[in-house]
Amino acid sequence: MTEYYHPRYSNGHSRRKHKSVKFIFLSTLLLLLIIGAAGWKTYNLFFESNVYTGSQPEFFVQIPTGSKFEDVKEILYTNGLIINRKNFEHVSKFKKYKNAVKPGRYKVTDQMGNLELVGLLRSGNQTALNVIFNNIRTPEQLASHIASQIEADSASIIMLINDSLFLDSLGVTRNSVFSILIPNTYEFYWNTSAKAFLERMKRESEKFWSGERSNLLDKIKMNRHEVITLASIVEKETNKNDEKARVAGVYMNRIKQGWLLEADPTLVFAHGDFEIKRVLNIHKLIDSPYNTYMYRGLPPGPICLPSISAIDAVLNYENHDYMFFCASDDFSGYHSFARTLEQHGINASRYRAALNRRNIYK
Numbered sequence: 001m002t003e004y005y006h007p008r009y010s011n012g013h014s015r016r017k018h019k020s021v022k023f024i025f026l027s028t029l030l031l032l033l034i035i036g037a038a039g040w041k042t043y044n045l046f047f048e049s050n051v052y053t054g055s056q057p058e059f060f061v062q063i064p065t066g067s068k069f070e071d072v073k074e075i076l077y078t079n080g081l082i083i084n085r086k087n088f089e090h091v092s093k094f095k096k097y098k099n100a101v102k103p104g105r106y107k108v109t110d111q112m113g114n115l116e117l118v119g120l121l122r123s124g125n126q127t128a129l130n131v132i133f134n135n136i137r138t139p140e141q142l143a144s145h146i147a148s149q150i151e152a153d154s155a156s157i158i159m160l161i162n163d164s165l166f167l168d169s170l171g172v173t174r175n176s177v178f179s180i181l182i183p184n185t186y187e188f189y190w191n192t193s194a195k196a197f198l199e200r201m202k203r204e205s206e207k208f209w210s211g212e213r214s215n216l217l218d219k220i221k222m223n224r225h226e227v228i229t230l231a232s233i234v235e236k237e238t239n240k241n242d243e244k245a246r247v248a249g250v251y252m253n254r255i256k257q258g259w260l261l262e263a264d265p266t267l268v269f270a271h272g273d274f275e276i277k278r279v280l281n282i283h284k285l286i287d288s289p290y291n292t293y294m295y296r297g298l299p300p301g302p303i304c305l306p307s308i309s310a311i312d313a314v315l316n317y318e319n320h321d322y323m324f325f326c327a328s329d330d331f332s333g334y335h336s337f338a339r340t341l342e343q344h345g346i347n348a349s350r351y352r353a354a355l356n357r358r359n360i361y362k
Contacts, residue, residue, distance in 0.1 A: 105190030175301035231306035236265035244313030
């Protein structure tokens with residue numbers, strides 16, 4: 001039997017099939033383009049660099065306690081850190097950051113993407129900082145210095161230093177609060193409160209006084225407060241670490257002999273004028289418990305935060321029979337020591353003459 005072949009029918013079927021394949025191909029291509037475009041847009045939204053830190057490779061963002069999302073935006077935008085604000089806000093909404101704002105200090109890096117940035121801020125994974133304090137004379141100076149480094153303000157720190165109930169919980173009084181503050185470098189989170197700061201200092205103090213230093217307290221028959229107080233005087237008498245133990249030895253000799261300490265730095269503290277360079281007889285007339293020319297024994301509390309070197313100098317004071325010392329007339333920063341009042345008078349006369357030559361009269 002002969003097969004019948006219809007050319008028109010065959011060609012039409014082929015054309016329809018061809019159109020169908022072409023339609024599917026173009027539709028698929030269009031879909032892929034749409035998906036690719038959407039993917040690229042999504043990639044840019046989440047991962048493209050959207051942080052600019054200027055000439056520095058990083059910037060530390062500080063988000064105060066109690067901040068809302070609007071506050072965070074203001075901080076970021078004011079510092080010019082965000083390139084595309086709309087994208088940042090889209091990702092923040094997607095990650096529900098509005099309901100998860102956490103205070104702290106965060107390190108953002110140049111070219112960071114939105115997803116990484118929002119993830120960091122949302123996690124609360126802040127970067128700690130080193131809090132350093134030394135050469136502090138008064139609680140007010142301490143409060144101001146600490147407040148310049150962490151979120152707690154100076155008023156909140158001073159309020160606690162004046163709060164007898166809180167100080168009782170730390171085992172100190174206002175006069176002895178410096179005894180739990182050991183000048184050093186400590187790692188803190190920026191949003192540390194005043195209470196948390198002082199409680200941390202108490203714990204650090206306990207660590208400091210454990211072990212050998214505790215044994216030395218028993219050996220020299222002094223408590224922590226007394227050592228800190230004497231160390232504060234030594235600190236202001238000399239900045240030469242290799243001389244501090246000898247200066248401490250002079251004051252220990254005076255204490256053992258029942259003498260007045262007659263420490264010039266205590267007069268400076270009593271007057272509250274830390275610019276005094278030359279202590280005169282008129283300065284000795286002030287009626288203050290910190291006037292060691294008038295009142296026997298140690299003053300009520302430290303006249304500064306002594307360094308660890310000064311504290312250890314008192315704990316390991318030098319055993320000698322010197323009873324006097326005065327600044328050397330060569331202005332080297334060292335002192336001339338004497339066993340007798342006569343020799344001390346000679347040393348003191350030399351120093352006074354050197355001051356006069358330099359026109360230092362007060």
